[in-house]
Amino acid sequence: MKAYIFEIQLKVRDYECDLQGIVNNAVYQSYLEHARHEYLHSKHISFKELTEKGIFLMVSRIEMDFKRSLTSGDNFTVKIYTERQGLKLVFFQNIYRLSDNSLCLKAKVDVISTANGVLTRGEIFDELLA
Amino acid sequence: MKAYIFEIQLKVRDYECDLQGIVNNAVYQSYLEHARHEYLHSKHISFKELTEKGIFLMVSRIEMDFKRSLTSGDNFTVKIYTERQGLKLVFFQNIYRLSDNSLCLKAKVDVISTANGVLTRGEIFDELLA
């Protein structure tokens, strides 16, 4: 078990809840993306600027285990640790509800990088981790 | 009352409904945008290609009257007519539920155009309407 290297605290917004009255599944994926981009930001890397330079960070695979639902008013934290695997940077991202520290979502997100449309060996990730 | 010049039929998707069990207000704005872009498309204009050329179509003002809520499973149509006003192209867009033809939303959307960041006189709209 590796130690978390980044976390961000957020609050559920009512418009993120669906007709079951809980956060819609797809919204968790948005939470995860936002947390990754904030992590990049903490490393002085802007996802938007990368994109404008033709460097695309792309999710190639995602696995999510939904353990417990978040709902209106819930505060939660997204915790991250990463692992370099070949061309990929793998993000392990877990979401915990703050009120009781219960695990709500467990995710593994594989990210690759392309430059001008060509798959790279992930040199950008080495920089990121340096 | 001007005649409609374009319409598109859509169906509510469950993830568009919020915890009140009806389509979230902000989603109607997305419906309206999609209808406008499909209208452009019918005129052989691609919003994405315009954007890539540095021509930005921007909403400067929107007014929406919410008359009746759409919900899960509803089929509806977005009807459009337009009017040129100065620099602007004004879209009048109404949403009707198909089951009973009732008016759900009445909207007026002012669109302006910028080229490389500078406000234009809306020449692109003249082309569009030609």
Add this chain to the structure above:
Amino acid sequence: MKAYIFEIQLKVRDYECDLQGIVNNAVYQSYLEHARHEYLHSKHISFKELTEKGIFLMVSRIEMDFKRSLTSGDNFTVKIYTERQGLKLVFFQNIYRLSDNSLCLKAKVDVISTANGVLTRGEIFDELLA
């Protein structure tokens, strides 16, 4: 000009930006909703609990003037003041970018209330404002 009675600070999330590279118009409406619900929350009123009791707060009309675009990384604040008008509670909501305090969006949102599907005189708003 009335004084603001509530404000909430937020940050743009990259997934809220569209292919123009700026926050999509419909997302501002979500920001406004979230700010209103946080305002209610500050008054110890839960939008979700109201909904579960059959009391629906509904937007009947919205006007938005888009002044300046928010983009990736921008921090902003949503400021609110309200006015009681007949059955309605009117929210005046302005969005300012924090970096330079420039006005990005000016909105007027009319809210009505229904109880078990029937339009009320807005007694809930009196409570809220008390």
Add this chain to the structure above:
Amino acid sequence: MKAYIFEIQLKVRDYECDLQGIVNNAVYQSYLEHARHEYLHSKHISFKELTEKGIFLMVSRIEMDFKRSLTSGDNFTVKIYTERQGLKLVFFQNIYRLSDNSLCLKAKVDVISTANGVLTRGEIFDELLA
């Protein structure tokens, strides 16, 4: 390889694209949800009505392989086949771009069912498959 039992054709909407100019990853999850709900609908089962009866269909795990990006204007199809596994109904869902029939997304979605908050053995799925 099992045969597909359901498919639905959709078109990318511009607001679903993010600042990379392609469909945002989280949106694919929404496409998948909509396709599942339309499949239920084809079996005369309403997700909303189930929810109102206290029967919640919940995603417990999702795996998605992103193969190729969809972008503005793309038409695509979501194809489904299912498999019963213990308490779960597993949806295999693949997204193909219509222009060249290329595989864009490959997904496996585990769905469980709760009744009044209690995990069921998935009897509802037997009905569904009957």
